[in-house]
Amino acid sequence: MTIPLLEVTGLNAAYGQAQILFDMNLQVRPNEVVAIMGRNGAGKSTTFKALMGHLKNRSGSVKLRGESIEKLPVYQIARRGLGFVPEDRRIFSDLTVLENLDLGRQPPREGAAEWTVETLLDVFPNLAAMPNRPGSDMSGGEQQMLTIARTLMGNPYLVLLDEPSEGVAPVIVERLAKLILELKAKGLTILLSEQNLSFAAALADRAYVLDRGHIVFEGTMAELSANEAVCRAYLTM
Amino acid sequence: MYDISTLFAQLLNGLSYASTLFLVASGLALIFGVSKIVNFAHGSFYMLGAYVALTITSAMPSTSWGFWGGVLLSALIVGLIGCLIEMTVLRRIYSAPEVFQILVTFGLVLVFQNLIYEFWGPDEVLAPRVPGLKGAASIFGERIPQYSLALIFVGPIFLGLLWWLTHRTRWGRLIRAATQDREMVASLGVNQKTLFTVVFFLGTFLAGLAGALQIPKESANLQMDINIVVEAFVIVVIGGMGSILGAFLAAVLVGVINAFGVLFFPQAVSVLIFIVMVLVLIFRPNGLMGGRIIPQRPGDLSIDQPFRLPSKRMKLATLIVIAVLMLLPMVASSYLEVVMSEVFILAIFAGSLHFLLSVGGIVSFGHAAYFGLGSYAAALVATRLGLPMGVGILAAILSGAAGGLLFGWFCTRLKGVYLAMLTLAFAQILFTLSIQMVSFTGGDNGIVGLSRPAWLNSHTGYYYLSLLAVTVSTWLMRRALYSPFGFAFRAGRDSAPRSAAIGMNVARIQWAAFIVSGAFAGLAGALMAYHRGSVFPNDFGVSTTVDALVMVLVGGVQSISGPLIGAFAYHIVAVELIRNLADYWRLILGLFIIAFVLGMPQGIVGAFMHRFGKGEK
Structure with a gap:
C-alpha cells in the first residue's frame, strides 16, 4: 500500500471553549478523491481550517507526504503543497481573473501536476473568455471556478475543496463535477467536503461521514451509498 | 471680496x-x-x-x-x-x-x-x-x-x-x-x-x-505629529480606508478647502474640514472610494466572559474599600487628598468610557469631547453667569449628555474604525473651537477663576465630594449594566444582526448609551474644573482621551472595578513620573503603555482574575 498523501491522526479543534472536532483520523492516498460528508455544523469546514492552520486552537498530528505540518504557519503549509479552496470562494474582487491567478502562482513541485495560466485556461474555458474581468463582476459559479484555478496555480499535491456545489446553479454543479473528474484524471488528489450525496457519489472514491465533530462512518463511496441507515441518519437526502 | x-x-x-x-x-x-x-x-x-x-x-x-x-x-x-x-x-x-x-x-x-x-x-x-x-x-x-x-x-x-x-x-x-x-x-x-x-x-x-x-x-x-496625523486620518476616512485613489481625491479636497477656508472662514478652517468628513461619512459610510473589507477578527474586544453579579464577598470587599477611603483623610496628607480626588474624578471619566467601550464594544476615540463639554459648561456657568457650583455641575451633566445626543446620532450610523475616527473628529472640532473662539472660551489661556463654595474649599471637603460622586456614578452605571437596557446594549455588542433579528433597535440603544456615557463624562469634567479652578482646551485633547483609554485598559476591560483601579494605578504613575522625571515622562509613559498592552492586555484586574482562578468580576 502506498503511503498516504495526507494523514491526520487524533485531530481536535475548538473555537474558544467550544470543541468542534474530536479525535479525528483520516487518510487521503495519492490521486484519490475523498469526500467528507455531513450536515451543516458537523465540522466539515472546521476540519479544513484546522488542516490549513487557520484555526490555531487545535491538537493532533497532520502529515503531508509523511512530513508534519501541524505546527507550521498558514503560508508554509500552502508552500508545502496543500491547496485550499474555501467555501465562500474569496476571490480578490478588486483584481482581474489573470491577476487572481497570478497571485496563486508557486514554483512547480516534484511529483505534482504542473499548471500554468495557459493549461488552466484550457481546462476552464469560461475563464479564458474573461481574462480581464474583475472578480467583483463574476457570477458565483465563475468565482468558484476561478478559486479552484487560482489554487491550482500553486501546483499543489492535494486540494482541500470546501463545499464546491454550495450555492451554485444546478447546471454549474454538473460542470463542476465534470471538471473535478478531469482534474483527477490529470493526477490531482482532492479532499472535498460535501452535503450533496449524489454530487459526491459521482466524484469520490471514498467517504468519511462527520456528525458533531466525530467520524461516524468510513468506507468507499459505494458502501456509503448502499448504507441507507447512515445516509438517513447523518446526511441530507 | x-x-x-x-x-x-x-x-x-x-x-x-x-x-x-x-x-x-x-x-x-x-x-x-x-x-x-x-x-x-x-x-x-x-x-x-x-x-x-x-x-x-x-x-x-x-x-x-x-x-x-x-x-x-x-x-x-x-x-x-x-x-x-x-x-x-x-x-x-x-x-x-x-x-x-x-x-x-x-x-x-x-x-x-x-x-x-x-x-x-x-x-x-x-x-x-x-x-x-x-x-x-x-x-x-x-x-x-x-x-x-x-x-x-x-x-x-x-x-x-x-x-x-x-x-x-x-x-x-x-x-x-x-x-x-x-x-x-x-x-x-x-x-x-x-x-x-x-x-x-x-x-x-x-x-x-x-x-x-x-x-x-x-x-x-x-506639534507637527498630532496635527498632521489627525488631518491624515480625516483624509483616509473621507477617501475610504485603504484606498490610494480615495486618499488622493480627499487630499485635494482637504487641501483646497483649507486654502479657501483661510480666506473666508479663518476662524473655522479645521472645523470646516471635519464637517466635510462628517457629511461624507453620512452619505457614504465607507468613504468616497472605500470598498468592502472582509473583517479578519471575530470581535472587537475579546470579552470572553460576561460581567458577573458580585458575590457577597465582593460586596463586602467593596464596602471595606469605601470605608477605608472614608477614613483616609484622618491620616493622609493634603497632597494625597488632592491626588486621590483626581483619581476619583478620573475614575468617573474612565468609567463612562468603559461603559461604551467594554459594555457596548464602541471605541470612543474622542471621549474627551464630553469631558471638555462638562468642564467648559461648568466654567462658563460659573464665570460668565456667576451661578453656584450646583448649577454648574448640572449644566455640565446636561452638556455632556447633549454632546452624546448629537455626536451619538452620527456615530451610531457607523462601525469600527470609522466610528472611532468620527468620535475623534468631534473631539477635535471642539478642541479647535475652544482654541479659536477666544472671546467665548478664552482660547489657549482657557478659563480661570472657578471658585468652590466655602464648605468645599478644603482639600478634605473636595475629597469627600469626589468620593461620593465616584461611588454614586459607579453604582448607577453598574445598575444600568444589569438592567434590561444594559443587557440589550451588551447583546448589540456581541451580535448586532442577531439583536436586530429579535426586535432590538441596536443603533437606538447605542445612541442612548452615548447620552448616558456623555453625562457621566460631563460630570467628571465639571468636577475636574472645580478641582483645578480652571479649564483648558486640552480637556478636549487627544491626550485626555488617551488617558481615559489607558486607565480602562490598565484596569482591565472585563470588570466594573477595572476603570477604578486603572485610574488609581495610572494617575499615580503619571503624577509621579511628571514630578520626578520631568524631561523623560513622555518616553517612560509611552514605553509603559506599549509594554502594558503587549504584556498584560487583560489589565490588572484581568490578570488578577486569571491568576486566582474564577473570582468575581
Whole structure:
C-alpha cells in the first residue's frame, strides 16, 4: 500500500471553549478523491481550517507526504503543497481573473501536476473568455471556478475543496463535477467536503461521514451509498 | 471680496499642501489597508522625516542635488526606522483589538516626541530655501514660491507611482489582495510577515518624505505629529480606508478647502474640514472610494466572559474599600487628598468610557469631547453667569449628555474604525473651537477663576465630594449594566444582526448609551474644573482621551472595578513620573503603555482574575 498523501491522526479543534472536532483520523492516498460528508455544523469546514492552520486552537498530528505540518504557519503549509479552496470562494474582487491567478502562482513541485495560466485556461474555458474581468463582476459559479484555478496555480499535491456545489446553479454543479473528474484524471488528489450525496457519489472514491465533530462512518463511496441507515441518519437526502 | 488672481493663487497653495497631505495619507492608507492597524504614530514618522532632513540637508552640499538627495535619504532612514518598529512592536498586535492597537501606536507617539525633543531640542527650526527654487513665480500678478509650485507635482507623481506599483507589479497586487483578505493571501502561500514589513516600510517612507519635503515651507516643531496625523486620518476616512485613489481625491479636497477656508472662514478652517468628513461619512459610510473589507477578527474586544453579579464577598470587599477611603483623610496628607480626588474624578471619566467601550464594544476615540463639554459648561456657568457650583455641575451633566445626543446620532450610523475616527473628529472640532473662539472660551489661556463654595474649599471637603460622586456614578452605571437596557446594549455588542433579528433597535440603544456615557463624562469634567479652578482646551485633547483609554485598559476591560483601579494605578504613575522625571515622562509613559498592552492586555484586574482562578468580576 502506498503511503498516504495526507494523514491526520487524533485531530481536535475548538473555537474558544467550544470543541468542534474530536479525535479525528483520516487518510487521503495519492490521486484519490475523498469526500467528507455531513450536515451543516458537523465540522466539515472546521476540519479544513484546522488542516490549513487557520484555526490555531487545535491538537493532533497532520502529515503531508509523511512530513508534519501541524505546527507550521498558514503560508508554509500552502508552500508545502496543500491547496485550499474555501467555501465562500474569496476571490480578490478588486483584481482581474489573470491577476487572481497570478497571485496563486508557486514554483512547480516534484511529483505534482504542473499548471500554468495557459493549461488552466484550457481546462476552464469560461475563464479564458474573461481574462480581464474583475472578480467583483463574476457570477458565483465563475468565482468558484476561478478559486479552484487560482489554487491550482500553486501546483499543489492535494486540494482541500470546501463545499464546491454550495450555492451554485444546478447546471454549474454538473460542470463542476465534470471538471473535478478531469482534474483527477490529470493526477490531482482532492479532499472535498460535501452535503450533496449524489454530487459526491459521482466524484469520490471514498467517504468519511462527520456528525458533531466525530467520524461516524468510513468506507468507499459505494458502501456509503448502499448504507441507507447512515445516509438517513447523518446526511441530507 | 477677493479677485480671481488671489483665488487662483490660493488654489495653487491648496494643491501644494494637498501633495504633502497625500503623501502622509497614502502611507497611512497602505498600512491600514494591509495590516488593519490604525497607526496613530504615522504623524511621528512625518515629524521625524522633517527633523532628520534638517540635519541631513544641512550636511549635504547646498545644491539641488544635495537637497533632493538629502530628502530622499531622510525618507529612507525614516522608512528603515519604521521597519524596525514594525518588526519589534507592531508585529505583536496584528490580531489585537483596535483600541489596543491605537494605544500602542499612541505610546509610540509619546516615545518619538520625547526622543526628537532630546535630539533636536524644543525650538522650531526652519530649513534654508531650496537651491534652484529660491524665487517666486508671478502668476496673474500673485507671487507664489517656486518651491510650492514644484510640490504641486509631487502628489500626482506619487499617485502615478503608487498606481503603477499596485496595479502593474505582483507585489502591489499582493498588497491589494491582502487589503481585501489577508487570510486568503496566506492560504496561497504568501508570507504575511514580509508583506507587512515591506508595506510598513513603504508607508513610513512616504510619511518621512512628506515631512522632509515640508521643511522649506514650515519650520519643524514638536506639534507637527498630532496635527498632521489627525488631518491624515480625516483624509483616509473621507477617501475610504485603504484606498490610494480615495486618499488622493480627499487630499485635494482637504487641501483646497483649507486654502479657501483661510480666506473666508479663518476662524473655522479645521472645523470646516471635519464637517466635510462628517457629511461624507453620512452619505457614504465607507468613504468616497472605500470598498468592502472582509473583517479578519471575530470581535472587537475579546470579552470572553460576561460581567458577573458580585458575590457577597465582593460586596463586602467593596464596602471595606469605601470605608477605608472614608477614613483616609484622618491620616493622609493634603497632597494625597488632592491626588486621590483626581483619581476619583478620573475614575468617573474612565468609567463612562468603559461603559461604551467594554459594555457596548464602541471605541470612543474622542471621549474627551464630553469631558471638555462638562468642564467648559461648568466654567462658563460659573464665570460668565456667576451661578453656584450646583448649577454648574448640572449644566455640565446636561452638556455632556447633549454632546452624546448629537455626536451619538452620527456615530451610531457607523462601525469600527470609522466610528472611532468620527468620535475623534468631534473631539477635535471642539478642541479647535475652544482654541479659536477666544472671546467665548478664552482660547489657549482657557478659563480661570472657578471658585468652590466655602464648605468645599478644603482639600478634605473636595475629597469627600469626589468620593461620593465616584461611588454614586459607579453604582448607577453598574445598575444600568444589569438592567434590561444594559443587557440589550451588551447583546448589540456581541451580535448586532442577531439583536436586530429579535426586535432590538441596536443603533437606538447605542445612541442612548452615548447620552448616558456623555453625562457621566460631563460630570467628571465639571468636577475636574472645580478641582483645578480652571479649564483648558486640552480637556478636549487627544491626550485626555488617551488617558481615559489607558486607565480602562490598565484596569482591565472585563470588570466594573477595572476603570477604578486603572485610574488609581495610572494617575499615580503619571503624577509621579511628571514630578520626578520631568524631561523623560513622555518616553517612560509611552514605553509603559506599549509594554502594558503587549504584556498584560487583560489589565490588572484581568490578570488578577486569571491568576486566582474564577473570582468575581
